[in-house]
Structure formats: structure tokens, C-alpha cells
Amino acid sequence: MKGPLAFLAKRYIAGPERADAIRAALALNKSGIGAIIDNLGENVTNPAEAQESVKEYLSLLDDIRSTGADSTISMKLTHLGLDINKGLASRNAETIIRKASELENFVRLDMEGSAYTQATIDIFLDLRKKYPNVGIALQSSLLRSRKDSRLITSHGGSIRLVKGAYKEPASIAFQHKSDVDANFESMMKTLLLTKTRPAIATHDAKLIKEAKKFASEKNLSKDSFDFEMLLGIKRALQRELAKEGFHVRVYIPYGRNWLPYTIRRLSERKENIWFVLKSLFER
Numbered sequence: 016m017k018g019p020l021a022f023l024a025k026r027y028i029a030g031p032e033r034a035d036a037i038r039a040a041l042a043l044n045k046s047g048i049g050a051i052i053d054n055l056g057e058n059v060t061n062p063a064e065a066q067e068s069v070k071e072y073l074s075l076l077d078d079i080r081s082t083g084a085d086s087t088i089s090m091k092l093t094h095l096g097l098d099i100n101k102g103l104a105s106r107n108a109e110t111i112i113r114k115a116s117e118l119e120n121f122v123r124l125d126m127e128g129s130a131y132t133q134a135t136i137d138i139f140l141d142l143r144k145k146y147p148n149v150g151i152a153l154q155s156s157l158l159r160s161r162k163d164s165r166l167i168t169s170h171g172g173s174i175r176l177v178k179g180a181y182k183e184p185a186s187i188a189f190q191h192k193s194d195v196d197a198n199f200e201s202m203m204k205t206l207l208l209t210k211t212r213p214a215i216a217t218h219d220a221k222l223i224k225e226a227k228k229f230a231s232e233k234n235l236s237k238d239s240f241d242f243e244m245l246l247g248i249k250r251a252l253q254r255e256l257a258k259e260g261f262h263v264r265v266y267i268p269y270g271r272n273w274l275p276y277t278i279r280r281l282s283e284r285k286e287n288i289w290f291v292l293k294s295l296f297e298r
């Protein structure tokens with residue numbers, strides 16, 4: 016990793032190799048925290064690249080099994096060829112999910128920008144008919160997500176609820192953080208009651224507190240949902256929740272294609288912009 020963003024990438028990404036991600040997962044496991052490993056990559060433009068990604072995920076599943084790491088996996092359909100065609104992405108996803116099923120592992124489809132929302136849900140619903148070990152992510156920033164959530168949970172699908180990392184226009188998305196947060200809270204409460212094992216994926220301490228309060232008021236078991244966070248963010252809170260007996264998983268990205276992911280993390284926090292600018296003037 017080189018350039019002004021490289022030092023930031025090191026905070027958020029395990030390293031370039033699969034072994035780096037496995038090492039990070041095993042270290043988290045020691046504190047009672049599970050992992051979700053993601054091979055970085057998106058928007059591939061030829062089938063050979065998509066095939067490489069499938070191969071890497073199959074090896075990743077083998078390595079998770081052979082090292083005994085407590086880790087699921089997460090992937091983006093555009094890394095598997097969604098920009099080339101939907102059928103290719105779906106077949107590639109199925110190859111990985113089938114192997115994960117044989118190894119009793121779980122695969123979550125990340126949610127990308129709004130151009131891919133419908134295709135991601137279509138592919139998910141299709142695969143979910145055959146494979147109970149697949150889940151999906153939905154973004155509380157999108158106006159459509161509440162409806163999508165109802166549809167997916169009616170098929171028993173597990174949803175990772177996130178705020179959303181992509182800038183979307185006012186015609187389809189909430190533009191104020193307070194609205195995104197309010198929609199997150201409301202969707203989160205609905206999901207917690209669905210018995211579909213949702214993942215509450217946020218670092219927002221207020222929303223996490225609200226989830227804990229709601230779960231306790233409704234007598235929900237700590238085994239009925241997960242908290243998920245990203246590598247390098249709110250580490251103390253991750254450990255605290257695990258100590259309290261909640262299921263916590265941390266999303267661990269690895270790979271050489273680290274720039275788009277790092278830019279998304281950078282834009283979530285204005286302090287990060289200052290770090291980058293400062294580093295440009297430091298020797």
C-alpha cells in the first residue's frame with residue numbers, strides 16, 4: 016500500500032493477503048469476537064477477473080475451516096461479474112455459497128450503490144430458496160429499504176442493517192443524517208422481532224444502546240441477533256459488547272484492491288480528511 020491514503024488503509028484493512036485476514040480473525044476470536052472476511056474488489060469488467068474472485072473465496076472458505084477461525088464471509092456481486100451480466104454473478108455467487116454450505120459457513124451479500132439494489136435482491140431471493148446460509152445487507156438511507164426488508168424477512172432471509180456507504184440522490188434516499196438514523200432505528204426494531212437473526216451493523220453508540228434496551232424490553236435472547244462493526248472502528252465497544260455476552264462480528268477486508276473501500280471509510284469521517292491532508296505535508 017502506497018500513497019497518502021495508505022496509512023489510513025492500514026487502520027481499516029487487514030493486509031494484502033488472505034493470511035492477513037485469517038490472522039486478524041484469529042486475534043479477534045481470542046476476545047470472543049467473530050469475524051466476517053471480505054476479499055476487496057468490485058466492478059470487475061471481465062469474466063476472468065470474476066472467476067479469480069470465486070477462486071479466492073473458495074480458498075478463503077478452506078482456510079477458515081483449516082485454521083478453525085470463527086468467521087463467515089461477505090462479498091459484493093459486482094466483484095463476481097454483476098456489471099458483465101446478472102446470470103454470471105448469480106452462478107459465481109452460487110458456487111461460493113454451495114461450498115460454504117458444505118462447510119457449514121455463512122455468506123452475506125454486501126449491498127452496493129443503488130444501481131445494483133434490485134439485482135442484488137433478485138439474486139439473493141433466488142439463491143435463498145436453495146441455500147439458507149445466505150444473507151443480504153440493506154441500507155437505512157434508501158427510501159425503498161423498509162419495503163425490501165419486509166419482502167426479504169417474509170422469505171426468512173437474514174438482513175444486515177447498515178446506514179449505507181454510498182451517496183444517493185434525494186429522489187431515492189434520505190439526505191439528512193437524522194432521517195437515516197431514525198429509519199435505522201425503526202427498521203432495526205422491526206427486524207429484531209422477526210426471528211431471522213438480523214445483524215445490527217453500526218458503530219453508532221446511541222443506536223447500539225437502543226438495540227440493547229429494546230431487546231431486553233422484548234425479552235429477546237442475545238442469540239437472536241448479532242452486532243457487527245468494521246475492522247479498526249470502535250474496538251473498545253466491540254470488546255465491551257462481547258464481554259456482555261452479545262454476539263459481535265467484525266468485518267475484515269483484505270486484498271490489493273483497497274482504494275475504493277478506504278475512500279468510503281475516509282468520507283464517513285471528516286477528521287480522516289484532515290489526517291490525509293496533514294500526511295501530504297509531512298515527510
Ligand SMILES: Cc1cc2nc3c(=O)[nH]c(=O)nc-3n(C[C@H](O)[C@H](O)[C@H](O)COP(=O)(O)OP(=O)(O)OC[C@H]3O[C@@H](n4cnc5c(N)ncnc54)[C@H](O)[C@@H]3O)c2cc1C
Binds near residue numbers: 126216244245
Ligand atoms: C459490518 C458492516 C458491514 C457493512 N456493509 C455495508 C454494505 O454492505 N453496504 C453499505 O452501503 N454499507 C455497509 N457498511 C457501512 C455502513 O453503511 C456505514 O457507512 C458505516 O458503518 C458508518 O456508519 P455508522 O452506522 O457507523 O454510523 P455513523 O453515524 O456514520 O458513525 C457512528 C460513529 O462511528 C464512528 N465511525 C463511523 N465511521 C467511521 C470511520 N470510517 N472511521 C472512524 N470512525 C468511524 C464515529 O465515531 C461515528 O461518530 C457496513 C458497515 C458495517 C459495520
